[in-house]
Amino acid sequence: MVDLRSDTVTRPTPEMRQAMAYAEVGDDVFGDDPTVLRLEARAAEMFGHEAALFAPSGTMANQIALQLQVPSGGELLAGADAHVVTYELGAAAALGGISTRTWPSVGADIDVDQIAAMIRPAGYPSVPTRALAVEQTHNLGGGTVVPLPVLRALREVSEKAGVGLHCDGARIWHAAVADGVPLSAYGELFDTLSVCLSKGLGAPAGSLIIGSRENMARARVLRKRLGGGMRQVGILAAAGLHALENHIDRLADDHARARRLAEALAPYGVVDPAAVRTNIVLLDLSKTTLDAPSLTARAAEQGVLISPMLPSIARIITHLDVDDAGVDRAIDVLGGVLGSA
Secondary structure, eight states: OEEEOOTTTOOOOOOHHHHHHOOOOOOGGGGGOOHHHHHHHHHHHHTSSSSEEEEEHHHHHHHHHHHHHOOOOOOEEETTTOOOHHHTTTHHHHHOOEEEEEEEEOOOOOOOOHHHOOOOSSSSSSSEEEEEEEEEEETTTSSOOOOOOHHHHHHHHHHHOOOOOEEEETTTTHHHHHTTTHHHHHHOOSEEEEEESSSSOOOOOOOOOOOOOOHHHHHHHHHTTTTTTOSHHHHHHHHHHHHHHHHHTTHHHHHHHHHHHHHHHHHGSSSOOOOOOOSSSEOTTTTTTTHHHHHHHHHHHHHHEEEEEEEEEEEEOOTTOOHHHHHHHHHHHHHHHHHHH
């Protein structure tokens, strides 16, 4: 079975399992798990921030960060296809009382002037914009990367308007590798970031919220309120530390495999290889006789798993657990199904 549904399906490597087995642990709710403290300090250092907080999931990390920046009744601006407004089950509104408004969905192609024009100042009767959120890399944009100059321009807009800037950096590691940008260069632009350890890096669970020391103290309270207080979680933090130390540079291999897959399937008219920057390949089936569920089902019958994202869009994600032989198998199966259509 070649599982290309997501880079969340990876299993811990033997070396990661060993690190987990021998991890020093304490009670993280009391703040004395030594491995968690090392992970948080390392992540904060990588992004040039003061502090970080370990969270069970990316959704919780995002929602804590948004609540840090947007008070109940305030407004968040984000892209129409942003994870924080499409794949987190309305948590911003349900849990944080946050109103959301979106700019047109164009993935990582951000129109900074348009966003600046959308910001609403405080004052009755409008809902004041309190923060902007950017996704890096952009999932439904096909793993696209927001260029550093664009992010810098957006930071200027947020500072001028007096609103916060959050990065949903679930796959920011991929952006750093693809564009050769230091993580600290991203970190200095955002008030808060959420970064994922189980997407791409191969850890079994966990994300981090990154920001100022003051905000991370507030984040710890919000995490507890949301049910994210954990105990001897150093076992998971050890996996995250191992991932940060060993699995970032190798992401270039996943990018190369994704491009090879795209190049092989390009003759079927479903993907432009030039658009594949990282580890995500989106197949546009609108000009074929297949829809995404049909392609997914037929590929699964032959042992290749992919994800139907929209009726005519199927997603492929390369990752740590898929080698060159797996990509070859996927090309054979998907090419055969697309060819028959």
